[in-house]
Amino acid sequence: MKYKTRLKSFATALSFVSLMTVGGAIKASAEDVVLHMAVPDWPPTRIMKDMFDREYKPASGNKVTLDVDFIPWPDFYTRVNASLTSGEKKYNMAVSDSQWLGAFIEGGYFRKINDLIDADPDLKKAMDGMHPKILNAYSTYPNSTANYYGFPQFPDILVSYARKDIFCNDEEQKNFKAKYNKKLPCTGEEFDDVDWELFGNIGEFFMRKKGDMLAGKPADDDFYGVGFQVGKGYDFSTSSVNSFIWQAGGDIWDETKAPDGHAEGQVNSDVAVKALDHMLSFIKYMPPVAKTGTMDIFKTDELFRAGKIALNVDWVGLGEASLDPKTSQVADKLVFGMAPGTRGADGKLNRTSQIGGQPFVLTTWNTDIINKEAVGFVKWWLSKDVQTEYASKGGQSAIKDVYSDPKYSTYRPWNRTWASSLDYQKDMWHVPQFYDLLTQQQDQYDLAITGKQDAKTTLDNVAKYQENLLKEAGLIK
Amino acid sequence: MTTTAIQTPPTAFTTLALDNWKLAIAGGLGVSISACLAMPATSSFWVVAVMMALVAVTFVVNAFRRHYYGGLLVSPAIAVLFVMNIFPLLWSLGLSFFSYQSNQQAIRFVGLANYSKLLTDDLKAPELWANLTNTAMFTVLTVSVQMVIGFLLAVLFAKQFPLRRYLLILVLTPMMLSVVAVGVFFSYYYDPTFGVISQIIKAWTGEQFILFSSKAGAVAGIVFADAWMWSPFVMLLVLAGLVSVPTYLYEAAAIDRVGSWRRFWTITFPYIRGLLMLALLFRTIEAFKMADLIILLTKGGNDTMTISYHVIRIANEQNKTSEGAALSYLLLFVVIVLTNLYLYIANRRSQGN
Numbered sequence: 001m002k003y004k005t006r007l008k009s010f011a012t013a014l015s016f017v018s019l020m021t022v023g024g025a026i027k028a029s030a031e032d033v034v035l036h037m038a039v040p041d042w043p044p045t046r047i048m049k050d051m052f053d054r055e056y057k058p059a060s061g062n063k064v065t066l067d068v069d070f071i072p073w074p075d076f077y078t079r080v081n082a083s084l085t086s087g088e089k090k091y092n093m094a095v096s097d098s099q100w101l102g103a104f105i106e107g108g109y110f111r112k113i114n115d116l117i118d119a120d121p122d123l124k125k126a127m128d129g130m131h132p133k134i135l136n137a138y139s140t141y142p143n144s145t146a147n148y149y150g151f152p153q154f155p156d157i158l159v160s161y162a163r164k165d166i167f168c169n170d171e172e173q174k175n176f177k178a179k180y181n182k183k184l185p186c187t188g189e190e191f192d193d194v195d196w197e198l199f200g201n202i203g204e205f206f207m208r209k210k211g212d213m214l215a216g217k218p219a220d221d222d223f224y225g226v227g228f229q230v231g232k233g234y235d236f237s238t239s240s241v242n243s244f245i246w247q248a249g250g251d252i253w254d255e256t257k258a259p260d261g262h263a264e265g266q267v268n269s270d271v272a273v274k275a276l277d278h279m280l281s282f283i284k285y286m287p288p289v290a291k292t293g294t295m296d297i298f299k300t301d302e303l304f305r306a307g308k309i310a311l312n313v314d315w316v317g318l319g320e321a322s323l324d325p326k327t328s329q330v331a332d333k334l335v336f337g338m339a340p341g342t343r344g345a346d347g348k349l350n351r352t353s354q355i356g357g358q359p360f361v362l363t364t365w366n367t368d369i370i371n372k373e374a375v376g377f378v379k380w381w382l383s384k385d386v387q388t389e390y391a392s393k394g395g396q397s398a399i400k401d402v403y404s405d406p407k408y409s410t411y412r413p414w415n416r417t418w419a420s421s422l423d424y425q426k427d428m429w430h431v432p433q434f435y436d437l438l439t440q441q442q443d444q445y446d447l448a449i450t451g452k453q454d455a456k457t458t459l460d461n462v463a464k465y466q467e468n469l470l471k472e473a474g475l476i477k
Numbered sequence: 478m479t480t481t482a483i484q485t486p487p488t489a490f491t492t493l494a495l496d497n498w499k500l501a502i503a504g505g506l507g508v509s510i511s512a513c514l515a516m517p518a519t520s521s522f523w524v525v526a527v528m529m530a531l532v533a534v535t536f537v538v539n540a541f542r543r544h545y546y547g548g549l550l551v552s553p554a555i556a557v558l559f560v561m562n563i564f565p566l567l568w569s570l571g572l573s574f575f576s577y578q579s580n581q582q583a584i585r586f587v588g589l590a591n592y593s594k595l596l597t598d599d600l601k602a603p604e605l606w607a608n609l610t611n612t613a614m615f616t617v618l619t620v621s622v623q624m625v626i627g628f629l630l631a632v633l634f635a636k637q638f639p640l641r642r643y644l645l646i647l648v649l650t651p652m653m654l655s656v657v658a659v660g661v662f663f664s665y666y667y668d669p670t671f672g673v674i675s676q677i678i679k680a681w682t683g684e685q686f687i688l689f690s691s692k693a694g695a696v697a698g699i700v701f702a703d704a705w706m707w708s709p710f711v712m713l714l715v716l717a718g719l720v721s722v723p724t725y726l727y728e729a730a731a732i733d734r735v736g737s738w739r740r741f742w743t744i745t746f747p748y749i750r751g752l753l754m755l756a757l758l759f760r761t762i763e764a765f766k767m768a769d770l771i772i773l774l775t776k777g778g779n780d781t782m783t784i785s786y787h788v789i790r791i792a793n794e795q796n797k798t799s800e801g802a803a804l805s806y807l808l809l810f811v812v813i814v815l816t817n818l819y820l821y822i823a824n825r826r827s828q829g830n
Contacts (some may be wrong), residue, residue: 085579085796103796107580209683222685232778288669292689293778308670371559432580436795446778450690465600467601 033058033373034065037360038080038094041070044154047393048381050441056380064373073298074233077435084109089365093374095153095358099235101141103432104361105149111362113139113148116375123375126382126399134398138359143255150359151378154317155282155398157421158228158243158339158353159414160191161304161312161322163335166206169215176205185369188416193336195349196247196278199311199340202226203285206310225285227303228313230449231296235428235438237445239354241276242428246352247342248275253437253466255429259477263466268459276455280448293446313339315356316414320394321413323413336414338421355425357396373378391415398422433473440465488539496539501532573802580796591803605787605804611785611812615699616764622704623760624753627711631749634712634718652709660773663702667774695779702770707763711756718749754823761819765812784808 028259038063042094049068058064060240069091071079077097084104085088104110117124127135127148134155164174182199185191194202203225229236238445242252250271253263266272287303293297297314304312305321305328327329341349360362362374382384387397392411396418397403409416429437444462447453470476499727505528512524533556540548573591577584595601634645647700651659669675669685678686688694730740768785775781788808792801 081580082793103580107796108582109580174601210651234778288685288687288690291687292669292695292775293666293773294689306671436797439790439795443777443782446779450779452780468600 009083020045020323021365031062031369032065033062033369034067035093035370035377036067036069036091037376038069038071038076038083038091039153039360040073040076040095042317042319042357044317044395045070047390048153049397050217051386051390051393052377055386058373058376060373060376062369062373064377066377073268077234084363089363091363092366092370093362095360096150098137098150098355098427099430099434099438101149101361102143103434104246105141106432107364110149111364111366111371113151113362116145116362116371117148120375120379122379123382126379127217129399129401130156131398131400131403131422133355133422133425134357137355137425138357138398141430143315143427146287150361151382152398153358153360154357155396155422156315156317156355156357157418158313158356158445159316159417159421160194160337160339161314161319161321162191162335162337163307163310163330164331164335165330166310167217167335171213171216172205176201179205185337186335187475188335188337188413191335192417192420193349194337194340195343196282196340197343199226200282200285202311203282207285221308224287224303224309226282226311226313227290227295227297227300227309228282229297230279230283230286230290230293230445231299231301232442232446232449233296235442236296237449238428238438238441241279241445242354242426243339243352244275244279245272246426247350248272249350250275252428253470255431255475258470258475262476263470264463267466268456273455273459276445276448276459280455287457293450316396316412316418317356318413319412320409334413336415336417340422351424352426353421353422353424355427364373431470431473431475433469433475436469437466484655496535496542498532498535498539501535505529506534523671569802570806572799573806575799577799578796579798587799589802592807593799595804595807605784605807607780608782608784608787611782612765612767613779614696615703615767615783616761618696618700619703619707619764619767620757620760622700623711624757626704626708627756628715628753630708630712631715631719634716648712649709651706652713656706656769657708659702660770663698663705663770664774667698689724689775689779692780693719695775695781699774699781702774703764703767707760709762714752714756715749718752719745722748758819761815762812765815 039049043067049066049070052066054308056064056066077100080091080094080096080100084094085107096110101110105112117127127139127174130152132153135148136144138152138155139150141147141149156428162185164186167184173184173186176182182198182201183190184202184205185194185198206214206223208214208219208223210221212223213219214223219280229240231237245252248271250269251266252257253267254261286295286300287308289295289299289303297318300309301314301321302314303309304314307329319336322334323331338351339353341351343349362371382399384399384401387395387399388405388408390410391397391402394412396415397408402408403419403422405417408418428434431437441462444453444458448455448458467476488494490497490499490503493500509521509525509528512521515521516524537549537552540546541553574586574588575584576587576590595605630648633646634641666672667674667688669687674688675686678684688698726744727740730744735743766785767783767788771777771781771783771786773791776785777783784804788801788804791797791804
């Protein structure tokens, strides 16, 4: 009896232990994985997080959580930079502006992803299906080489935001024709064909004082012709100046031509000086805040939504607020077109433009399991269905299969311009010294924008500084 | 509390004892220097830290054995000060002699090159000088405006009048607001399209008023915002002085038919002078460090860049850690000179009286 009892208790204990072991094994095979990610706080990242929480089922069977730090845009660079350089190793993934790549790759923070792409046919297919201009801008370091670091999170381009109620008004159409002998654009397709000359005409034409007639009614406040970013913060004036210089046939310092390509002579070439002067000539048609050097992408968007500007050029990423009647006084009066370009002798528009948007990257300290889950998340994110759903909710996609679907242009009114604009996108430098190059340039452009310095002196100062800095850094001979 | 230190003979230098701090310093220095020379930085850092902890332990044991309780009581404060303040200060001093960027792994000793570059480079030196000039201008303007307004407000609130208490709370409110809130508030206040100043001026002239279109306007805007926020601080200090003046002195002066100006100079001013000097010192220190309002209002545009903003940009945004450290030490030197000058003048005045 005693023996039996012992045997019984031994068997019970054994079954308990095996139960625990099996349970433990199950638990071990389904791990809790948390992906910590730093992102800017705006709709394109909020939509991503929302979609992840509701829809993402990892193929591995692990429980994957996306822990996102939503950081306000004005602090985004400072916060991410501080986190990475402090060595706290807090983030496994981060949204990064494309021009940060060099600085953070050289610092050893952003992980090269070529091996991950090569090891995964699905991921390779997704990357191959991406528009090459986007891939170059968001992934490569050194710029435009086959060394990949980033996956697109939200690709972005500049588009024209216009007031249909004003542009399509018969009276305004008639007066514009009489004054400039040109047709005032009214439809999206007509806005696609706006060059900078017509843009200037529009700017001049729609400068109205309070009480002046505007689209058949007296204007309730001063009204301004045009708007685009010319602010001192971050890269706001640089983004505009770059586009003007590229379209005029000039160039900024081109890192792909290093070490022989110099800054002096190129940055301050006659073409570049003329292009900067051309850009500055539109400031007089903008709301007066432009003259203070604080007209950034948010200010020009705010002024447009408050009904103060006829034609605004801004990022697609800020577009949602203009369509929402709660945040926009012009929500029901909008028409969108491609951003203006420079017309060549052949009559075609050169639309080369500074690219916006951001990739997201993996950090170098991730463990294998984190990398595996991060790649799983990226594959899900770049899959056709998910990208299509993202676009339908206000995001954008750089995957050809997604944006070439005819339905894509119906998701948002500016999507009509998306596919054709992508070919013209170009990025600024990816070198580690980018912030140094950028801040000095922004300071100099600010002096030109606020009328304290002419274009020639401005670009001479920029060129001299860049030549010196890049030589010291060993990037040019 | 009184403590009695026990007079025991000091431990011999060569004795291996936990209270032999002299030996601990000598040994710690030797081990630290050898570790720095022989080991990689990531390991030698910890060796140095352990040696420092050992020295600290010998100090504590020594104090405990000799009943230096006063010293023991302040030791936690000294430890915190050392870890949080003095150590980073020395560390950054060291960094200023190297070529190091926080986003790059390489580090190289360059001696005084960072300092000489900042002071003599034909691109960097004029920028440094311009930013220092701007900082001096902001310091003089903001502090003078705050001293005058704060003083006048204090004189006003020293008197009794209806609703005084409620108005006092209202006047003190700006000081309690976050600088970010004040910056955003004033950026709208000055905005040519949405701002109230522009709208009022436009009602007269018909033209929108662009305050930030010139350097003078931008400076005026920043000085006004800073004065709006910090004049109440000066007022609070001066008010404390004003209410402490005994009323019998005024009564005696009234009997002697002393004029109001003389009454102010001979009775009121001596009571508030110390507090005015204190307000001047606090506000000057703060004004010298001004960066937040400028970042929020102009981003340094219109030639309103200050030296603090310049340091933030170099050290934090451009990641040029060593150059930022060198610049900070140049600033520290300026601050030390100015503070000593201030203390010298303040002492001479108090001795003169």
